[in-house]
Amino acid sequence: MSQAFTVKAEARNQVGKGAARHLRRNGMIPAVIYGDKKEPLSIALPYKETFLALHAGGFMTHVATIEVDGEKIQVLPKDYQLDPVRDFLMHVDFLRVSETSRVTVDVPVHFENEEKAPGIKRGGVLNVVRHEVEVQAPANAIPEAFTIDLTGVNIGDSIHASALTLPANVTLTITDRDFTIATVAAPAALRSEEGEADEAAATPATEVEESDED
Incomplete structure (x- = not known):
């Protein structure tokens, strides 16, 4: 152990x-x-x-x-x-x-290669939804941590539980869904620009009719 x-x-x-x-x-x-x-x-x-x-x-x-x-x-x-x-x-x-015990524990989640994530290089923000993931594991083989590679991750991408590499005999306690661990959100400036663009697109053009006066 x-x-x-x-x-x-x-x-x-x-x-x-x-x-x-x-x-x-x-x-x-x-x-x-x-x-x-x-x-x-x-x-x-x-x-x-x-x-x-x-x-x-x-x-x-x-x-x-x-x-x-x-x-x-x-x-x-x-x-x-x-x-x-x-x-x-x-x-x-x-x-x-x-030696034969199985336990339920929270294992930390670490992230690597942020410099290789296009979304983060563009100013995106890594939003960590779960800093730890609950698993069932042998007491003598509890993972130190889970490491997620951010290479290629872009703005708007989500990282789910399926991205984790589970050692032998280690299982997630949540099995009914592929839950979210982290997302890469757009920077505030980009969100503001997109919001203004959407608002402009949603505003109908107003035609002004000029009338001739006698």
Whole structure:
């Protein structure tokens, strides 16, 4: 499995806001491990290691190893909470996984070769509809990211899910439609010119009749 990080944790018996505040004051962060038909396990993680792992990239798509009381547990981060003001990591939820586990995750979408997209070279704007795509994948083979090549993409073009290259045993969770991932929109100046041209074309010509006065 691709490893995000390995960390030693402490089992915690006390839960609630007061206990969580006490942990954070002591450089720890509350977390919970659940899944695999086992009782949820409340743990405390070292704050610094967990925070650095979160910001190292790929936190939500990499399997981690948490050691609790000598037991090594394979987990996948499923959710985390940040303080909305201080960006302080408050809590993390983990899901137990194994070599045979399949998980549902959001995989980031990256774009390349913007300089080879005629529409963007003409001033078009890449409008990203989905920065992430939800897939089902083996826990030990979650894609790092999907990369979409913009070569040849023009103004007005749309990029759909069918443009993604899915690894073996990885499937999209949305299967009933070829959903849009991004579009290339016309620049504001071009939209304004086209709008004026359309308005002019839609305005009927007015004939002015001159009458002779006796």
